[in-house]
Amino acid sequence: MTALVPARLRFGDQARVASIGLRARRLRSALSALGIAIGTAAIVAVLGLSSSSQAGLLHEIDRLGTNLLTAKSGQAFSGQAAQLPQEAPARISRLAAVEQVADTATVDTAKVYRSPLIPPVSTNALTVRAASLNLLPVIATSVDQGRWLNSATATEPVVVLGAVAAQRLGIDRVHSGQRVWLGGQWFYVAGILKPAVLAPDIDTSALVGYPAAQRYLNHTSIVHGKAANGPPSTMYVRCRTSQVSAVHEVLAQTANPESPNEVDVSQPSDALTARAAASGAFNSLFLGLGIVALIVGAVGVANIMIISVLERRSEIGLRRALGATRGQIRTQFLSEAIALAFLGGAVGVAAGVLATAVYAATKHWAVVIPPEAWAGGIGSAILIGALAGLLPALRASRMAPTEALRTV
Structure with a gap:
């Protein structure tokens, strides 16, 4: 069976x-x-x-570009803050591979407030900087509201606020007569910037012209026995993309030949790439x-x-x-x-x-x-x-x- x-x-x-x-x-x-x-x-x-x-x-x-380098004043051997030479931007602009150079200078003696009634300690971690007029295209940002500084307003008590600075000061738009208390006097607000991805320090800054910083904020230096606009503290350098590494190697030496170790050179796009990773x-x-x-x-x-x-x-x-x-x-x-x-x-x-x-x-x-x-x-x-x-x-x-x- x-x-x-x-x-x-x-x-x-x-x-x-x-x-x-x-x-x-x-x-x-x-x-x-x-x-x-x-x-x-x-x-x-x-x-x-x-x-x-x-x-x-x-x-x-990729949109902002990977060819931006920054050179900042670092520290001296003594541990004190170093100072970039007055002629550093002009030296860097002579490099063959460099296309644009812009610079800013931190005005340590001035703070910005919404009004003179704000306690001095309430700085909101904002910085006052003098800026060259070609700053915005170099750092790949633009004005969100109002206008950027020009050759006329750069000599007057006029300020442009970074995106974060405007927010912390409670200013969301620019209108006629808008003012902030800066360096012990009123400055008129000309504009508000869009976020600067490659230069985040600009976002928390109140930006004035170099002549205005010298005239109203006493930010000056002596060059050959004459008063001149104060020395820069940060320089933004656009160079040919194929020559970024070459410019990076000589940037500190060019900015300060006597003490290149006192110059900190970085590439902002590298920091963003590292953040992505x-x-x-x-x-x-x-x-x-x-x-x-x-x-x-x-x-x-x-x-x-x-x-x-x-x-x-x-x-x-x-x-x-x-x-x-x-x-x-x-x-x-x-x-x-x-x-x-x-x-x-x-x-x-x-x-x-x-x-x-x-x-x-x-x-x-x-x-x-x-x-x-x-x-x-x-x-x-x-x-x-x-x-x-x-x-x-x-x-x-x-x-x-x-x-x-x-x-x-």
Whole structure:
């Protein structure tokens, strides 16, 4: 007599059988999948937002240009603040690869306030600077409201506020007669600048012309026995992109031949690029939180599958009595766990992509979702579902038909 060989279930039939438990307990299944969805959404959103922010920042760097160098007065060997030579900008402009040079000078003796009634200690961390008239195109920013300094207003008590300085002073627009208390007297506000990404010091500054700083703020220096505009403290140098490294090497020596060690030279775009790379440093923390959520979701899946096995002992016994093998029972419950995790992972990926798209739109970034984000989210959800459902599936397959049918 030929022994009967149990028939194999087709994939479609197996999927339909596996979905019975999920459809019969929809609320419990949804709550169990929620943990998987939250973890997957966190992973996708973290990687998506990080990639989108880096892409946005790198695009901003390309737009502003990578050929800007800054030279600032550093410290002398004695530890005191060094001073750049008066003729430093003129020296630098003679370099063949240099296209533009602008400079500012910090006026340490002057502070800016909204009115003379403000306590002197409430400086709002704002700085008064004298600025050359070609500053804005060199640092790649422009006027948001009002006007920039010109050859006439640079000699008068007129000031232009950086974006942050205007905000801290409570000035959101420029109108006729708008004034601030600067250096112990009234200065008229001519304009407010847009944020200077490559020169953040400008954002917290009140900018006046060099002649006005000499005339009204006593910012002067003596050159060959004559009074001259005060020495610069920061110089902004635009050079040919192909010659940035060469200019960087000689910039300190050119600015101050006698003491090049007292000049600090930097490339602002390098700092922005480093910030783009450093923005991923926090990814590990949020990815860790996402993994914790996935583990919590896995516990929920394992819990619902164990309860499902206990509640469905009669079903298991009946199927075994009708010829279902242990492997088919094991596959049924394992498939349920994987399907539950897959649904949670799919919802999580959709939520993570949506969160990334909405936030990137508010920041005017391109939406970038790395393939490893959504693929890793779905893959990790399925893997966790398989691991969470393995023990309940083995338990169900090992249940004897006679023992299971006792609950019928």
